[in-house]
Amino acid sequence: xxxxxxxxxxxxxxxxxxxxxxxxxxxxxxxxxxxxxxxxxxxxxxxxxxxxxxxxxxxxxxxxxxxxxxxxxxxxxxxxxxxxxxxxxxxxxxxxxxxxxxxxxxxxxxxxxxxxxxxxxxxxxxxxxxxxxxxxxxxxxxxxxxxxxxxxxxxxxxxxxxxxxxxxxxx
Amino acid sequence: xxxxxxxxxxxxxxxxxxxxxxxxxxxxxxxxxxxxxxxxxxxxxxxxxxxxxxxxxxxxxxxxxxxxxxxxxxxxxxxxxxxxxxxxxxxxxxxxxxxxxxxxxxxxxxxxxxxxxxxxxxxxxxxxxxxxxxxxxxxxxxxxxxxxxxxxxxxxxxxxxxxxxxxxxxxxxxxxxxxxxxxxxxxxxxxxxxxxxxxxxxxxxxxxxxxxxxxxxxxxxxxxxxxxxxxxxxxxxxxxxxxxxxxxxxxxxxxxxxxxxxxxxxxxxxxxxxxxxxxxxxxxxxxxxxxxxxxxxxxxxxxxxxxxxxxxxxxxxxxxxxxxxxxxxxxxxxxxxxxxxxxxxxxxxxxxxxxxxxxxxxxxxxxxxxxxxxxxxxxxxxxxxxxxxxxxxxxxxxxxxxxxxxxxxxxxxxxxxxxxxxxxxxxxxxxx
Numbered sequence: 001x002x003x004x005x006x007x008x009x010x011x012x013x014x015x016x017x018x019x020x021x022x023x024x025x026x027x028x029x030x031x032x033x034x035x036x037x038x039x040x041x042x043x044x045x046x047x048x049x050x051x052x053x054x055x056x057x058x059x060x061x062x063x064x065x066x067x068x069x070x071x072x073x074x075x076x077x078x079x080x081x082x083x084x085x086x087x088x089x090x091x092x093x094x095x096x097x098x099x100x101x102x103x104x105x106x107x108x109x110x111x112x113x114x115x116x117x118x119x120x121x122x123x124x125x126x127x128x129x130x131x132x133x134x135x136x137x138x139x140x141x142x143x144x145x146x147x148x149x150x151x152x153x154x155x156x157x158x159x160x161x162x163x164x165x166x167x168x169x170x171x
Numbered sequence: 172x173x174x175x176x177x178x179x180x181x182x183x184x185x186x187x188x189x190x191x192x193x194x195x196x197x198x199x200x201x202x203x204x205x206x207x208x209x210x211x212x213x214x215x216x217x218x219x220x221x222x223x224x225x226x227x228x229x230x231x232x233x234x235x236x237x238x239x240x241x242x243x244x245x246x247x248x249x250x251x252x253x254x255x256x257x258x259x260x261x262x263x264x265x266x267x268x269x270x271x272x273x274x275x276x277x278x279x280x281x282x283x284x285x286x287x288x289x290x291x292x293x294x295x296x297x298x299x300x301x302x303x304x305x306x307x308x309x310x311x312x313x314x315x316x317x318x319x320x321x322x323x324x325x326x327x328x329x330x331x332x333x334x335x336x337x338x339x340x341x342x343x344x345x346x347x348x349x350x351x352x353x354x355x356x357x358x359x360x361x362x363x364x365x366x367x368x369x370x371x372x373x374x375x376x377x378x379x380x381x382x383x384x385x386x387x388x389x390x391x392x393x394x395x396x397x398x399x400x401x402x403x404x405x406x407x408x409x410x411x412x413x414x415x416x417x418x419x420x421x422x423x424x425x426x427x428x429x430x431x432x433x434x435x436x437x438x439x440x441x442x443x444x445x446x447x448x449x450x451x452x453x454x455x456x457x458x459x460x461x462x463x464x465x466x467x468x469x470x471x472x473x474x475x476x477x478x479x480x481x482x483x484x485x486x487x488x489x490x491x492x493x494x495x496x497x498x499x500x501x502x503x504x505x506x507x508x509x510x511x512x513x514x515x516x517x518x519x520x521x522x523x524x525x526x527x528x529x530x531x532x533x534x535x536x537x538x539x540x541x542x543x544x545x546x547x548x549x550x551x552x553x554x555x556x557x558x559x560x561x562x563x564x565x566x567x568x569x570x571x572x573x574x575x576x577x578x579x580x581x582x583x584x585x586x587x588x589x590x591x592x593x594x595x596x597x598x599x600x601x602x603x
Binding site: 100102107108109110111112113115116117119120122123126136140141142143144145147148152153154 | 348371373374389392393394413414415417418431433435436437439460462463476478483504506507520522527546547549550565568593594
């Protein structure tokens with residue numbers, strides 16, 4: 001994983017330098033568990049401004065790997081299309097890279113039908129990658145339906161977290 | 172002061188009432204259970220007590236059916252262990268309609284005989300008498316069989332107390348999740364884990380002879396369909412094509428599975444798979460999701476879920492192939508059909524005003540009856556007598572199992588200590 005991250009970060013750096021496209025916005029960190037990177041906050045207490053701390057976020061500069069979907073939808077939302085495009089660019093630049101697109105659904109309804117809904121989402125991302133020139137042989141899809149939720153609750157907030165495609169580099 | 176007392180009394184009653192409902196049985200609607208007496212069995216053998224309290228097992232079986240109310244031992248005016256000692260006057264006074272008496276006799280180190288008699292209190296006659304051999308290992312099974320025979324005699328419906336259920340559980344295991352495929356007696360006893368994985372396990376399905384389970388496993392992060400023999404634990408992979416391999420269900424003759432395959436393009440369609448030759452026949456070609464196929468008991472049709480008309484609805488297609496025919500029209504969501512073994516009814520997951528519930532459709536009349544009351548109910552499966560269904564519902568964050576009579580009147584929770592329980596499937600009748 002760290003190898004892939006380094007590779008991906010390197011590629012991104014190369015791309016940024018090579019194409020000099022400073023308009024590409026910073027990717028938003030989608031991994032919410034970056035607390036182990038040392039970032040932490042403390043209460044200010046009564047004494048005014050407290051001591052600060054430098055933040056090192058190892059996920060900075062990496063591409064987000066999770067794409068979220070609306071209820072009952074397998075359409076990649078406009079705000080995520082840029083992220084998919086950047087993965088397409090990365091895969092196009094290095095044809096040795098392989099991705100597995102893992103589709104997921106929220107828990108509502110029957111389980112095998114939800115496998116179908118998750119697959120529809122991973123296929124939507126696959127199609128988008130292929131339209132942008134990525135070879136089908138670099139992509140595999142799997143759907144976990146509602147079997148691997150990212151959030152275990154039963155509120156709309158949890159469902160929104162669970163309707164997703166995770167892009168995993170497998171080599 | 173008086174008001175306060177009243178208030179606390181009311182609370183007491185409420186608490187007692189709700190815990191009673193959860194622990195024992197939650198009887199809905201108008202069904203009135205018939206009062207019966209299962210007298211503690213007599214025991215002749217070495218040791219102070221018989222290997223298993225047979226009367227307790229029969230009592231528990233009949234009570235859980237919801238159709239009977241076995242009276243507590245304390246209300247029995249006499250405790251006969253054979254028919255000759257039954258005083259019908261006493262039992263009629265207590266108000267029970269039927270009495271079961273019996274005994275367990277030891278004849279060898281591990282040889283026992285279980286015998287019982289069932290009496291009609293008002294008719295003052297024996298309805299049934301039966302004797303069977305048992306060992307310590309088969310005593311529970313023998314008790315369930317006795318309960319089955321009593322149930323059938325009194326209701327005219329075959330008992331299912333001797334059957335099993337398979338289900339999937341998910342539990343936290345450190346950072347990972349542990350998925351288990353479990354087979355237990357229908358009352359939750361004798362849980363046996365037949366497969367475990369840190370990747371999801373789905374869609375267990377019984378073979379018609381109850382000897383095998385087909386299921387989907389995501390080992391290696393891809394879905395494959397396995398068939399596993401219960402006794403030996405041996406399993407073989409029957410389908411592991413690129414993309415989705417899912418939703419297996421056995422044909423009535425046990426030779427084929429209906430499966431869902433998605434392929435590289437992810438177009439889920441229904442296929443039949445010959446288990447021995449691995450030959451596939453494609454039954455649907457629509458670009459919509461076609462999945463959750465299940466055979467009609469006569470083997471002529473495959474019923475399945477398809478969203479070709481927008482939302483998921485149930486369709487059927489000839490098992491030989493042909494044009495699918497839509498079956499459900501009521502409501503925006505009908506999925507995961509399962510037919511009753513007598514072929515008269517179909518259970519499914521139905522969206523009932525925003526809640527996903529189990530509905531039963533009379534296939535002749537085409538009317539739909541919602542039989543569950545949860546928000547996320549799923550995976551209905553008929554008992555082999557076609558009279559009861561088992562399904563999964565939510566309690567807090569965990570899945571638990573419930574059973575309900577096909578008429579929706581008697582509903583009950585099954586206790587399980589195992590975290591998140593889902594996808595129950597009821598076994599066929601055991602073959603002797």
